[in-house]
Amino acid sequence: MTLKATFIGLTAAAAMAAPAFAEYPDRTIELTIPAGAGGGTDTSARKLALLLEEKLGTSIAILNVGGGGGSVGASQFMQAKPDGYALFATWNSPLTTVPQVQDVAYSLDSFTPIASTSETAYTLCVKADFPVTTGADFLAELEANPGKYTYGNDGIGGTMQLAAERIFQAKGIDAVAIPFGGAGETLQNFLGGHVDIYGGSISTVLPYVESGEAKCPIVTSAADVPALEGASGLEALGLADKETLLWRAILGPKDMDPAVVEMLANVIDEAVNDPSYVEFLATKGEVPNVVKGDALGARLQSEYDALAEVSKALGL
């Protein structure tokens, strides 16, 4: 498309005009996002890309490749050259959850972990007139009424559903999962009373908690979340090991130069902790959490293993 061509042309020209003292990066970096434009991952990545452009002194072209819960973008990206000019901004689900339910061509080894950026918990919320309010009572109510309540989630076998099912399995709870296309659609059906429980990201439901229309008994992080007063973290419920988070990271294709990885990880660390980015994250209920290189690889692997256990139990 002409617009994009001009845009890339201009930025390429700008990159060429830059002095040649730094070897990397000396041209436009392409950042693949495995989700459509306008969603949470997209917005976070685009905002971060602005800061990275400044710090790296090069431009970043964004390519949205949605579909398949992120697996389409991940499969396409794994074939990129590991020269540092192809990066992948994703949330954890395409790497740790999707492979549990889909027969995907990639594995964790197909990527070079660079750095995680931010994280947030999922939450389960009910309408203000729901009989119970606290996290412990909420789980007891669900346990006492097997099959009575429906909860909306982001998609079958998605991280949100697995996050909820990990808790439910530990407590022997049977709730009916209703998969929707995303947190917005879940919210619509929750507000309209079509499902009893909202399951999804905090930022989407937050305005309705503030207005008193909804209350959230539980978050899926071990610790409490300051933005959601009254919601129990899992540690308080004795389920600290069932923590499941939504988090975001930047990766490269397999076999990247370790020096480039380290340099990028440090720049990402700086950008994520830039006050403007921290403030932006706060509006979405997210906090910065930078885990770099091999430590990030280990985090991905342990989450992958934990979720494999749940999805096996669910028969997915």
Next chain:
Amino acid sequence: MEFYTNALSHVLSFGPLTAMIGATLLGVFIGALPGLNPVMAIALLLPLTYSMDPLVALAMVAGIYNGSMYGGAIPAILLRIPGTPASIATTFDGFPMADRGEASKALKIACWSSAIGGIASAIALMTMGPMLARVTLFFGPAEYFWIAIFGMASVAVMVGSDPVKGIMAAVLGLLIGTIGIDNLSGQARFTFGQTWLLGGLDLIVVLVGLYALPPVLQLAEKCDLKGLSAAQLKLADVPFKKGEIRGLIPTWLRASGIGIGVGILPGAGGNIAAFLSYNAAKNASDDPSSFGKGNPQGVAAAECGNNADNAASMIPALALGIPGNVVAALVLSALTIHGLQPGPQLFHQNPTLVGGFMMEMLITSVLIFALGGAVATRVFAQFQRLPGVLLVPTILILMCVGVYVINGRAIDLWVMLAAGFAGYFLEKVNFPLAPVILGMILGPMAEQSVRRALLISRGDMTELVTRPISAVLAAVTVLVIVWPLVKMVRRRRKPAEQ
């Protein structure tokens, strides 16, 4: 009222105003070029605006969105190639009008209808936004199922002379719609191990192939080496007959209402709005058989309907924080980047910005009156003069570029080519193409909704018709199917009585 006068003073300053004019023009071009679409343009432009005044950024969104919905009508009328999915219905009567030398008139009607639809929609957004947003919450999976079925029932009515072929075309669309990951079970269907099929076939890719390639091939068949001289270009103004414009008013009112109604429902879109408006106009007409043969009412209904969807689709996004389509999601993401939290508090949190954006949706609709007509007839209509040997490759290149940048992968070009040959073949054997696209859009919506509804009701089918809104929708669907039959029977009986 103060809310809007205050916002208006901000909107009418230099930055937003130039952005609106520029973006509306740009939008018309984007809409007019097959393959390029507003979603792509807005997704590309929006990040560039993160550091700008948000009202300027939103002015650009409003301009591109409204401009492109009209722009799609230009190639639909002139070449029978819909510029966007929402302008398929415009080809039905727009192209026959152009074919008999009324291109200029058809473009005028499209321009006015787009502007009127956009204005009506913006007014609905400004006056009833939060209230209408609450209404959308009553629509659960069962209701969405009926909306999809209602849409499909309308297909049955519009297939023309040969219903069997129409239904076969719709089934083809339904089948294409099943490709990809099933959202309710997580299973991949009909992907044959191909990763690129997991997301299903992209609507725009199929649309460009199916709809743009056959007319291009037909142009190529003509082997036209010379093109038209200025005098041969049949743009002569066919004057409006007395009362003809007044006759369009009921169509505009109906189409605006339908467009707004479809627009406020998250997940439905301009293409459905245009089809339903077209269909309603046909059903209301005294002479339904004149539709599809160049009836100005058809152009008016389709174009008014697809623009009326625009501002209305922002209602659930702005008032509830629930984006109904990608453009609304992009607007929400722009607001978040500027530090605003979408949701019920947005109107109080930043009235200048929200009010301003609504004013911009209104003003850019008005701008279509001024800019649309001139651009369409003075610039785009001249393309018709290009000799076929130039026009054919030009359109082909535009199509390929447009399709490639959607996902940045070459395989989509092959999908487009395959869809194009399928479309060419289907046209040769007189299959209507519109039901294919509608099947692709509505099939997944119907399937997912009914399965969700049954999950919620624990498998109880009666809940599909016992909820108040779903019962009404079911009844209306039956009516849409039966009404044309009743009319037909009555018409046949009349001559018999004489």
